[in-house]
Amino acid sequence: MKAEDEAEFRQFVAGRWTRLVHAAVLLTGDRGHAEDLAQAALVRVFSSWSRVRAAHDMDAYTMRILINQNKNRFRKRRVDEDLTDAPPDRGSEDPTAHLEQRALLWAALAALPKRQREVVVLRYWEDYSEAQTAAILGCSVGTVKSQAAKALAKLRTHTVALAAK
Structure with a gap:
């Protein structure tokens, strides 16, 4: 090089x-x-x-x-x-360390199947479009949409259930 x-x-x-x-x-x-x-x-x-x-x-x-x-x-x-169940400690660099819901989100994310977790990370954490996410994962845009919808539904129910405990 x-x-x-x-x-x-x-x-x-x-x-x-x-x-x-x-x-x-x-x-x-x-x-x-x-x-x-x-x-x-x-x-x-x-x-x-x-x-x-x-x-x-x-x-x-x-x-x-x-x-x-x-x-x-x-x-x-x-x-x-x-x-x-708990996120790793990222020290003082983490701007969300003070949020109570962080642990709930991590637990919910950990409970997702691998493909759904990949879609959530790329679409909502990395802010890629559906088309970009599909290209990265090597699947169709429809798969990204369906996996995202299923993942978000699971995240909603999982975080509500954990918050109620």
Whole structure:
């Protein structure tokens, strides 16, 4: 890789690292796994930097790599998902740490099936459009819409049930 390409990649990583880790935390439920996942995704981005740089939407391309890496970690290791009931401590950087509902949201998110959780993270956390989310996940827009609707319904009932306890 040329020095200017490497510098451009470093700048790309510096601007996206936090966002990738936050999305990965939502996908994995664990800060350590999330950092490993983000790092693995960025290794793939680095190895195909010319294609990523040429992509219409570099962030969406990178997010798709992150999603695929998350799927691959289960394929290779056959690890069961073990999302925690409480979110990992993100220190003082987290602007939502003071909200009581955070723990309820994490528990509800952890209870979602993997595909629904991916749709929720991409659509509502990362703010991708339905079409972008479908492209990242490699499915139809209709699938994104139906999975989002099912996920939101589950989140609503789950958070109401948890709040009542």
